[in-house]
Amino acid sequence: MKNLESVGADVGSDELAAGLERLFAVWRRLAVPGGLSSTAAFTLARLSRDGPGRLTELAAHENVSQPAMTQLVSRLESRGLAERFKDPVDARVVNVRVTAAGEALVALRRAARARQFAEFYRALPAGHQAALADALPAVRQLADLGSRRSRA
């Protein structure tokens, strides 16, 4: 446990960011099935995780223009992975949800990535495996913090 008032925390954060940057570079190259673009994959995963959402909200969340999201949703819809449905209180709004096929694909992709990640994980010494397991709650909270900010 370190002194919280020292700059130690900040230095650790920079080094951690550098490590995650490298890990992400590895992560993004993992082979996954489905032939989805990066934005399509993340949008589908987010719909699966957080439930249906408005088109505009999805666009904002993925840092993409509204027309781009219109077309992305159309692509997902034509592949049967997601579908539009009307909003009960505002006729302008288009809501989007994942279909069963979409859920299945998300699960398939997640499993493929998890399988490859497990290979690396198993190659780590026990101490490192334990350290990662101990960091899982922190990782989750970081993800929560990041998701929350994006909706502000």
Add this chain to the structure above:
Amino acid sequence: MKNLESVGADVGSDELAAGLERLFAVWRRLAVPGGLSSTAAFTLARLSRDGPGRLTELAAHENVSQPAMTQLVSRLESRGLAERFKDPVDARVVNVRVTAAGEALVALRRAARARQFAEFYRALPAGHQAALADALPAVRQLADLGSRRSRA
């Protein structure tokens, strides 16, 4: 410390993969300067980190076709971020290295991301910060394992 022969290790790995998936969904949306495409950014960062490389090797490493890398390198070159140079022993080969301007941009982008990551990090309770700091060596080794496999 857990029993290494149990399935506990695998379960931990799957949950970890799910947590990282969410963290990377946040990570990829962090605002960074420079207007580089995803592949351009990762290629430049990799050249900066691992030194010069052959064009074909870069294409393979980024999971991109050789023509795509030819054009990506041309774009980087026209922006002054990277440059081609001849191989001393094989005239067919094109080697690529980062320029000083390229290094500066990589550093700028890294710093921008680190700054935003630090915000989240500081919002974590001390215990979670410590857990992440303790996991840093494991994160680095995971990144090493992933990079190594891609060159096999």
Add this chain to the structure above:
DNA sequence: TATTGTTATACTCTATAACTATA
């Protein structure tokens, strides 16, 4: 009038196929 979403158009990035130069 402001907001939500779509359509129209152009640009960037990528892949496949065909080509050139060197080994």
Add this chain to the structure above:
DNA sequence: TATAGTTATAGAGTATAACAATA
């Protein structure tokens, strides 16, 4: 012949601008 890279061409994905419908 095989390998390294480039050029040619086409398709996917995105942005900006202009539009339609609803609040």
